Amino acid sequence: MTDLNSLFDIVTRDPHPNALAGLMVILDVKNPPAVGAGGTPTPGTIERGHVLMMDPADGRAILGDSTGHIATDPQFYVYCVDGDTDYDGALMHRVTCIEGGMQLKTDKYDTTIAAVNYHPGASLTVGTAGGSNDGLLIPLTGATEPILGWVGPDGIHSDGTLDVLVPQGRSR
Amino acid sequence: MGNEYQVEVPEATAQFINRSFVQKLDEGRVKEAADASTAFIREKLRQEAAVREILAPEGISEEEIDRDENTDQPKKIIDKEPDSYATYVQFQGTGPRTWFKGPRYAIYFGKIESQRFTKNKWELMSYTSDIRKILSDNSVKDMADEEDRYFNHLVADIITAAAGAQTTNGPFQSATFKSAMQSMLSRRRPIGKMLMTKERYFDAIDFPATTVGDNVAQRHFDEGIEATEKLWGLPVVTTIKSYIYDPNKAWIFSPQKPNNFLGNFYLLQDATLFIKQEADVIMFWSYEALGMGIGNRQSMQEIVFP
Numbered sequence: 473m474t475d476l477n478s479l480f481d482i483v484t485r486d487p488h489p490n491a492l493a494g495l496m497v498i499l500d501v502k503n504p505p506a507v508g509a510g511g512t513p514t515p516g517t518i519e520r521g522h523v524l525m526m527d528p529a530d531g532r533a534i535l536g537d538s539t540g541h542i543a544t545d546p547q548f549y550v551y552c553v554d555g556d557t558d559y560d561g562a563l564m565h566r567v568t569c570i571e572g573g574m575q576l577k578t579d580k581y582d583t584t585i586a587a588v589n590y591h592p593g594a595s596l597t598v599g600t601a602g603g604s605n606d607g608l609l610i611p612l613t614g615a616t617e618p619i620l621g622w623v624g625p626d627g628i629h630s631d632g633t634l635d636v637l638v639p640q641g642r643s644r
Numbered sequence: 645m646g647n648e649y650q651v652e653v654p655e656a657t658a659q660f661i662n663r664s665f666v667q668k669l670d671e672g673r674v675k676e677a678a679d680a681s682t683a684f685i686r687e688k689l690r691q692e693a694a695v696r697e698i699l700a701p702e703g704i705s706e707e708e709i710d711r712d713e714n715t716d717q718p719k720k721i722i723d724k725e726p727d728s729y730a731t732y733v734q735f736q737g738t739g740p741r742t743w744f745k746g747p748r749y750a751i752y753f754g755k756i757e758s759q760r761f762t763k764n765k766w767e768l769m770s771y772t773s774d775i776r777k778i779l780s781d782n783s784v785k786d787m788a789d790e791e792d793r794y795f796n797h798l799v800a801d802i803i804t805a806a807a808g809a810q811t812t813n814g815p816f817q818s819a820t821f822k823s824a825m826q827s828m829l830s831r832r833r834p835i836g837k838m839l840m841t842k843e844r845y846f847d848a849i850d851f852p853a854t855t856v857g858d859n860v861a862q863r864h865f866d867e868g869i870e871a872t873e874k875l876w877g878l879p880v881v882t883t884i885k886s887y888i889y890d891p892n893k894a895w896i897f898s899p900q901k902p903n904n905f906l907g908n909f910y911l912l913q914d915a916t917l918f919i920k921q922e923a924d925v926i927m928f929w930s931y932e933a934l935g936m937g938i939g940n941r942q943s944m945q946e947i948v949f950p
Contacts (some may be wrong), residue, residue, distance in 0.1 A: 486760060506801045510724075511749035511907065511939040559717040559752035563935065564794065 488553060493573030493640065494521040497550050497560055499533035501524065504556065512599035513563050516556030521580030522607040523598045523620060524550050524569055535607030536598045537582055541618040549598065551576065551638065575624055577633040581589030587628055594623040596636065609634065693788035695795035698839060698897050698907035699936055709912075710750075720910055724938055737944045738807055749918035756790045758783030760929040768926060772845040782850055787915060791934070801897060803946045808929035813948045816847040816853065821876060821929035824945045831942045835878060836899030836906070841891040843884040844949070845869060892950075899941035906918060907938035 485496040505514040518524065523536035533552075541547040547593055550569035555561050581590065582605040595612035598620050599605030609620060624635030663760070711717040727744035761783070801812050814820030825835050849869050851860035861928050874880060878896070883889055898905035911949060912933035919928040 506805060507798060507937075508749075509805075509941070510747060511937050511941060513750075513752050513937070558715050559712075559719050560754040563752040563754045 479604075485623065488568075488570060488574075490525050490554070491574035494570035495573065495640065497571060499524065499531070499550075499563040499567055499569060501545075501556050501567060502530070502532035502534045509580055515558070515562040516565055517582065518555040518567055518607075519557050520553055521557050521576075521578040522552045522555065523580070524552050524606055524607065526569070528585050533569070535604040536620075537550045537601035537603075538598050538617045539601035541616075544618060547618055549618065551578075570638075572638045573623075574638050576636050576638065577626075577629060578609070578636055580607065580635050583632075585610055590623050590628055590634055592623050592625050592627050592635075596621045603642045609636065638643060649720075651901075669906060674679045676783060681946050693791045694787060694839060694881055694885065694889070695791050695936070696836060697881040699795070699907055700900055700909050701914070702936070703910045703914070704910040704912060718753050718912065720747050720753075720908070720935065722751065722908055722937075723748055724939055743745065749939045751910055751935040751937045751938060752912070755911055755931060755933050757871070757931040758786050758929045765921070765924050783917070784915060786878055786933060787930060789804045789888060791936075793884070795904050795912040795936060798936070799944060799946075801940060802878055802944065806941070810942065810944060811946045811948060813950070816844070817950055818876065819839045820949075821878075824947045825878070826873045828896060828898070828943075829943050833898045833940070833943050834905055836897050837879045837881055838875065838894055838896050839877055839889070839896060840881070840894035841886045841889050842884050843886050843891045844881045844894060845880060892948065894949070896945045896947070898940065905940055906943045907934040907936065907940065910934065 473508040485498070487494055488496055501516055501518060504516050508514045518533065518535070524533045524594070525536040526532065527534050531561075536547070536549045538547075548571075550571050551574075552567050552569050556565045556567055562566060581596075582599060584605075589611040595610045597612045597617040599610050601610045613617065621636045621638040624637045626635035628634055661686075704720060708720065710721045712719065724747045726744050728742075728744070731737075733739065787916070811826070812820060812824040814823065828835050846869050849864050852862070853863065900906050913931075913933075915930055915932045917928060917930050921927075
């Protein structure tokens, strides 16, 4: 009878109201900008919809890329649903993310890639490190890339956003 | 309701309080249970967040917040004093015209929330400790810590950006503090309060009678350092939070009153306890919405002790 001394605990956050099956993860942003000279907080660059991963050195959020993903040690990716470009994010540079278990419409995909590649059911991965599309969804191009989700039945909406289905634990 | 609850407490055992707490929830009086604890929480928070002694929190209403066309998040824009000067001229001369403009800065808001405490009501009944103490220990102090943590980061960012101009190095003695205060005055910033950890404040015990006088030395010997609230006339805010504020540092800040030379701390909502029960499971957590900022970056001086 040592239950009261156990350090075990379930620390899951309550789900986002619009992603009830999603694992919510809150991350500090890597190298956030300092408060402005006038005293006003400075917005960061992580926007809602960006694919993020954790810097292994300190667990802070950085834009996700497929470069560091290897099959024997798959990368953990999350979708940012509240970035640090808005007031509350600029204040604390802490972003709210969801790992999976949701359907979303996002403009954070590489629009320079032909729309035909974003057909319903198409597998999605994330851009490469240091490129113009890190943090953005792109169509899967190789067997070694991580899977970030699949294009949903609506494909590209009329407003230009991408319909994305993100099951839980979809990475490989 | 809150007062009625408070009066009952001293005569009740902790088990009774927990049972009473659970009964109120069972009877649907969730708001009453929340009110009783909320009143207690506000008292504790004022006492325990050091930043609230430096930046006095001020409630802000819906009518006072500023809107933005790009977001529905609130902010508060604060006007700053426009700079000005005068010129000595001949009788036929005039002062220069100026199309004056006052700078501004904005306070953004965020939410601090405690862990969401969940417990089965029958397990809760088995606790002999006061449920209100659990609430205050586990949520209010944590939230106060977050306020202090944010303030500490804010101050550190400003000091770092000042590239040494707002840092004074030296031992814990009058010459060091004097130099720090003189630095503030040289920037035409008034001196308001000093902040340091209680751990560091105890170094004042070592001030000899030859420096501070027989009376002060005697008082420190008889009553301890706690009896002293000022050093060289400067009010000192002490905190036990050496896990947030570096005990090898102290900070001097300009005052907020009668004129605000420092910054702002606004509360959209002060600490509030939320309780809900679903069948036999009770959940409670605390949250608050606040924003703080330093509009006058030169209004502080950091002292670094060896």
